[in-house]
Amino acid sequence: MLKQCEGSVAIAESVALCRPEVICAYPITPQTHIVEGLGLLVKSGKLKSCEYINVESEFAAMSVAIGASACGARAYTATASQGILYMAEAIYNASGLGLPIVMTVGNRSIGAPINIWNDHTDSMALRDAGWIQLYAESNQEAVDLHIQAFRLGEALSLPVMVCVDGFILTHAYERVDVPSQEQVDAYLPRFEPRQVVDPDEPVTIGAMVGPEAFMEVRYLAHARQMQALELIPELAAEFRGAFGRDSGGLLHTYRSEDAETIVVALGSVNGTIKDVVDEMRAEGVKIGSVAICSFRPFPSAALAGALGHAARVVVVEKSLSVGIGGNVSHNLKMALAGRATRVHAVIAGLGGRAITMASLKKVFRRAIEDRLEAVSFLDLNMEVVNRQLERERLERRPGPAAEAILRDLAGAGVGVGAGANGKGGAR
Amino acid sequence: MTGPNRVRFYQTGTFTVGNRLLDVSVGSVQSDAERNNSLNSGHRACQGCGEALGARYALDAAMRAVDGRLVVANATGCLEVFSTPYPESSWRVAWLHSLFANAASVATGMAAAMKVKGRRDVRVIAQGGDGGTVDIGFACLSGMFERNDDVLYICYDNEAYMNTGVQRSSATPAAARTATTPAAGDQPGNVFGQGKSVPLIAMAHGIPYVGTASVADLRDLEYKVGRAMAIRGARYLHVHVPCPLGWGCPTGDTIKVARLAAESGLFPIFEAEAGEVTGRRLIRRPVRAEEYLKTQTRFAHLFNPKRDEARLALIQRIADRNIERFGLVEQEAVA
Ligand SMILES: Cc1ncc(C[n+]2csc(CCOP(=O)(O)OP(=O)(O)O)c2C)c(N)n1
Ligand code: SF4
Ligand SMILES: [Mg+2]
Numbered sequence: 001m002l003k004q005c006e007g008s009v010a011i012a013e014s015v016a017l018c019r020p021e022v023i024c025a026y027p028i029t030p031q032t033h034i035v036e037g038l039g040l041l042v043k044s045g046k047l048k049s050c051e052y053i054n055v056e057s058e059f060a061a062m063s064v065a066i067g068a069s070a071c072g073a074r075a076y077t078a079t080a081s082q083g084i085l086y087m088a089e090a091i092y093n094a095s096g097l098g099l100p101i102v103m104t105v106g107n108r109s110i111g112a113p114i115n116i117w118n119d120h121t122d123s124m125a126l127r128d129a130g131w132i133q134l135y136a137e138s139n140q141e142a143v144d145l146h147i148q149a150f151r152l153g154e155a156l157s158l159p160v161m162v163c164v165d166g167f168i169l170t171h172a173y174e175r176v177d178v179p180s181q182e183q184v185d186a187y188l189p190r191f192e193p194r195q196v197v198d199p200d201e202p203v204t205i206g207a208m209v210g211p212e213a214f215m216e217v218r219y220l221a222h223a224r225q226m227q228a229l230e231l232i233p234e235l236a237a238e239f240r241g242a243f244g245r246d247s248g249g250l251l252h253t254y255r256s257e258d259a260e261t262i263v264v265a266l267g268s269v270n271g272t273i274k275d276v277v278d279e280m281r282a283e284g285v286k287i288g289s290v291a292i293c294s295f296r297p298f299p300s301a302a303l304a305g306a307l308g309h310a311a312r313v314v315v316v317e318k319s320l321s322v323g324i325g326g327n328v329s330h331n332l333k334m335a336l337a338g339r340a341t342r343v344h345a346v347i348a349g350l351g352g353r354a355i356t357m358a359s360l361k362k363v364f365r366r367a368i369e370d371r372l373e374a375v376s377f378l379d380l381n382m383e384v385v386n387r388q389l390e391r392e393r394l395e396r397r398p399g400p401a402a403e404a405i406l407r408d409l410a411g412a413g414v415g416v417g418a419g420a421n422g423k424g425g426a427r
Numbered sequence: 428m429t430g431p432n433r434v435r436f437y438q439t440g441t442f443t444v445g446n447r448l449l450d451v452s453v454g455s456v457q458s459d460a461e462r463n464n465s466l467n468s469g470h471r472a473c474q475g476c477g478e479a480l481g482a483r484y485a486l487d488a489a490m491r492a493v494d495g496r497l498v499v500a501n502a503t504g505c506l507e508v509f510s511t512p513y514p515e516s517s518w519r520v521a522w523l524h525s526l527f528a529n530a531a532s533v534a535t536g537m538a539a540a541m542k543v544k545g546r547r548d549v550r551v552i553a554q555g556g557d558g559g560t561v562d563i564g565f566a567c568l569s570g571m572f573e574r575n576d577d578v579l580y581i582c583y584d585n586e587a588y589m590n591t592g593v594q595r596s597s598a599t600p601a602a603a604r605t606a607t608t609p610a611a612g613d614q615p616g617n618v619f620g621q622g623k624s625v626p627l628i629a630m631a632h633g634i635p636y637v638g639t640a641s642v643a644d645l646r647d648l649e650y651k652v653g654r655a656m657a658i659r660g661a662r663y664l665h666v667h668v669p670c671p672l673g674w675g676c677p678t679g680d681t682i683k684v685a686r687l688a689a690e691s692g693l694f695p696i697f698e699a700e701a702g703e704v705t706g707r708r709l710i711r712r713p714v715r716a717e718e719y720l721k722t723q724t725r726f727a728h729l730f731n732p733k734r735d736e737a738r739l740a741l742i743q744r745i746a747d748r749n750i751e752r753f754g755l756v757e758q759e760a761v762a
Contacts (some may be wrong), residue, residue: 021543022536055532056570063529063567065501067536070523073543075536093525117539197498197537199549204516206524208508283622374522 002177005377008137010176011104012037014143016047017184018150020076022068023052024061027115028083031106032035035078058083062090062101070205071100072196074150080166081108081251084122086127091159095130095221098194100153100160100303102146102259107267108166109351113402116354118166120266122328130221132160132228134248136267139174141293144247147179152187155231156224157194161343163295165268167352178241186243194323203386210423225297232294252297252305255281255406256288261368262307263289264332265316269292269348269355273316277359289365292328296384300335312342314367316360316378318349325375348378384408431746445504456488463496463519470517472509474643475678476666477685481555482506482539485581485640486520487648493550493654500534502555502564503527505670506583514549528563528611529741530555531571534578540613542577550656556600557584561625568625572632572661578653579662582625585670593673595621601609601745602679602738603725605673608647610728619741629663636660641667643685647708651698675724687719695753710755716746717745 003010011034015023018096023042025035037296041047051068058079061365065075079087084105086181094101105123109115117168123133134149136142142164147165149160150360197205209217229250236249246252254274263273280287290306292299307313307357314327326345333343346363366372388405391398398404433452435715441690456462462748465486472479484726486530490497498521501507510517525533534553541549553565553571560582571578585738587605588594596608601619608617629637635658648666655662669685671678689708708740719727729742750756 022539024536036664049543051543053535053539053574055535056566056573059529060532060535060567060570063525063532064536066525066529067523067533067538068540069536070533071498071537071540071544073536075540089526090529139523182656197520197523199496199498202519202521204511204518204522207511207513207516209513213513255480337616 001180002175002274004173004175006033007142007164007172007174007176008033008038008106010139010143011146011164012041014146015076015102015104016041017179017181018076018147018188019049019074021050021073022065022075023050024075024077025052025054026055026058026061026077026079026083028058028080030118030170031078033170034106034286036103037355047151057373058087059090062087063093065101065103065119066094066097066099066261068304069094069193069210069336070103070195072189072191072193072198072199074154075099076103078104078106080106081110081116081122084126085110088126091126091129091131095219098224100150100157102149102153104146105161105163106170107163115351116166118168118318119350121165121350122321122332123163124319126161126295127327130225131296132156132161132294132388133163134159134294135163135294136165136293137252137268137270137291138168139169140338141246141247143176143178144239144245145293147184147188148239148248152228152231154191156228158221158228162360165265167236169396180283180294183243184244187239192365208336219322221313228294229297229299229301235301245314246323248293250292251291251296251306252291252300255287255308256290256306257285258286259288260286260311261288261314261364262293262310263287263314263316263364264303264307264310264328265289266292266295266328267318269316269318272355272357273360275358276364279357280361282365285368292332295328298331298335303332303335304339305371307332307341308339310341312344312367313373314344314346314364316346316348316355320347320350343373343374345375346372346378347375353379406411431484435511450563456491456644457484459491460492461590462487463495465490465516465518465520467519469515470510471512472505473670473672473678475681476505476509477555478585479509479572480645480681481583481642481648481666481668482581483650484645485554485652485664487655488652489550489552489579490520490739492653493548496548497521497550497552498537499523500525500537500551500553501528501529502553502559503590504555504556504559505585505689506556508590509616525620527559527742529567531564531567531578531580532558534580535571535574535576537545540604550579552579552581554581554583555612556589557586558581558588558596560584561598561623562596565625567680569632572629572663575634575660575693577659578659579652581664581666583666583668585668585673587670587673589670589673598625601742602729604728605725606709615728616726619738625689626636626663626665626699630659631700634661635661636700639665639667639694641685641694641696642669643667643687643689644654644708647696654698673725675727676722680722683723684719687714687722691716692715692750692755693719693742695749695755697753704753707753707755709757710750713750713756
């Protein structure tokens with residue numbers, strides 16, 4: 001059914017259509033509206049046969065989901081930012097145990113400095129945890145990916161994160177087609193677990209494993225993700241047949257077939273990138289873009305196929321692998337190993353900084369002129385950074401850096417930070 | 428004391444009573460040839476491990492109480508490690524180990540799954556050591572209590588982090604030597620005035636049932652597990668389980684040491700319903716705290732090279748306070 005609604009509400013409805021049996025809720029911006037929406041659906045009786053549990057932390061949320069999933073229940077939770085780190089240990093555990101939990105991540109930065117706005121630092125921090133990671137480009141795709149996520153995860157006995165840009169998607173009102181219960185029921189079969197904790201067939205799950213078998217058990221998770229590389233496009237194709245639209249899959253290409261320059265990104269920023277591509281195409285530039293939907297498993301072969309002909313690839317990344325540069329570009333270089341394609345990482349939008357078409361266009365031009373560095377930072381105010389570095393050079397104790405930078409910006413008449421209202425100054 | 432101990436049987440020199448004198452319905456679960464053997468032989472616990480003993484009795488009693496309809500969540504710790512070196516397992520119950528801190532939450536999830544699937548006959552136990560319960564697992568435990576989830580949590584308290592080599596936990600008693608509270612300096616061993624009573628904190632949550640028990644009285648442990656399994660909602664059992672390796676006592680003295688802890692008042696044995704104490708295990712032959720302390724090398728510095736009278740008195744005061752607080756000694760025995 002077509003409706004105009006907030007992304008979080010649409011996601012909640014989509015999750016409810018998947019008939020989760022246990023939902024664990026713990027609030028963190030910008031995920032709150034999703035679990036609130038689900039709470040209402042359960043409490044009002046619209047979502048039946050579902051236990052909605054208000055837990056005391058994200059660590060507990062994932063742990064409750066682990067217990068529920070291990071007993072054969074379809075389990076769901078949602079988190080973001082600090083929350084995903086708080087549950088990190090249990091995130092690894094869920095995948096190690098092979099439990100097909102589905103979790104929405106309302107992508108948000110990680111502090112310090114504390115910041116509620118969007119980037120991908122949170123889910124990227126857990127990229128190697130053994131979960132499948134799907135990134136939604138729009139709210140429609142977010143709705144659809146959740147339905148595919150339960151199907152995919154349960155088929156492979158692996159947990160799935162559906163990553164949805166905080167605020168940009170979670171809080172955006174857009175037109176969304178929410179499918180019917182019949183459609184979802186036809187696409188998503190009942191959960192048949194591979195293993196269960198059950199007194200009728202008592203087994204030991206979670207035993208201590210030494211060096212003699214640990215490699216093999218770990219490798220199994222990798223092998224399953226390699227299977228997911230096959231299954232994800234199949235499920236997306238089946239989804240297209242059943243629901244009549246393209247959603248999910250390993251990646252989406254846009255005007256990239258003959259492109260010399262291809263921009264690669266995850267999530268909602270692809271909308272902006274496509275607009276820039278259109279503008280530059282109109283100017284005669286051979287540019288296109290590729291949205292990676294499945295970051296784990298990483299679609300190396302599909303990317304090599306989609307990018308191999310390009311002279312250069314510009315990866316717009318919403319996370320920073322501190323000390324090296326980009327996470328996505330790093331992975332991409334593996335996929336393009338042995339090819340002449342140049343790969344540039346452009347770190348952009350950290351902590352919610354707007355990624356504007358004008359700035360993107362400038363950086364793509366630089367790339368085309370072969371003037372773009374291997375790693376660069378979109379709209380980074382280097383003067384402010386340099387002034388802070390200078391303060392630190394001159395003084396042993398210049399005080400907290402974030403506050404000093406806010407004061408600096410306020411003094412320069414740029415921002416409204418803590419320094420400006422007199423609350424933030426340490427000195 | 429409620430339950431079977433209401434009738435006292437005294438035999439010469441012991442406080443035990445032969446099971447053959449009892450009706451089968453009140454006979455111990457362990458005396459039953461048909462018992463489940465939930466924690467089967469072949470595990471790798473040290474000789475005389477109180478935790479292995481306690482877990483075996485507790486789970487067999489639970490299995491009997493719920494007719495085998497049981498699933499178990501286990502925290503990381505000695506109990507988990509010695510029972511499941513892959514691919515061997517000593518568990519003859521449906522058993523899941525996830526992490527160190529989350530057994531209570533995992534159990535909440537299990538109970539939720541059973542409820543939503545209409546399998547209310549399947550009951551859930553979470554279990555872990557003192558570290559996994561009173562320290563790192565405390566938030567999950569409190570959350571499970573507060574929501575009144577249908578879980579019995581059993582803490583096997585051996586008063587330190589044993590699996591990692593005997594480090595202090597917040598259940599480690601004053602003066603005890605551990606690897607992180609060494610018997611060095613002018614205040615050797617664990618600091619005084621720290622730690623907490625998780626049974627009392629559990630009671631403050633107002634949950635339906637809280638009990639303490641000890642391997643000193645295995646019938647009482649079995650009874651309390653049975654009592655707990657007859658109740659729905661969040662329940663807590665805190666079981667005192669000597670660790671010969673960590674405490675420095677002979678492996679044959681586990682029960683004796685546990686008994687001295689109870690009889691000195693240092694480990695009060697009681698039960699509570701809905702936040703009110705409803706029963707206590709009376710001390711039959713009160714002993715001085717030092718009789719207990721002397722049995723373990725972790726307290727050796729209190730006696731050698733010379734008696735530490737001041738700190739022995741402080742510990743005696745802790746025991747006296749417990750006896751008074753929980754009414755552990757019958758009035759005539761005091762008089
Ligand atoms: C998050 C985390 N921190 C630390 C450890 C290391 N660790 C494993 S078992 C254990 C000690 C367990 O102590 P306790 O819960 O008292 O059980 P015991 O071994 O004494 O029976 C520790 C510290 C761990 N596995 N996970
Ligand atoms: S160290 Fe202690 S608790 Fe651990 S197995 Fe040995 S006796 Fe038992
Ligand atoms: Mg311990």
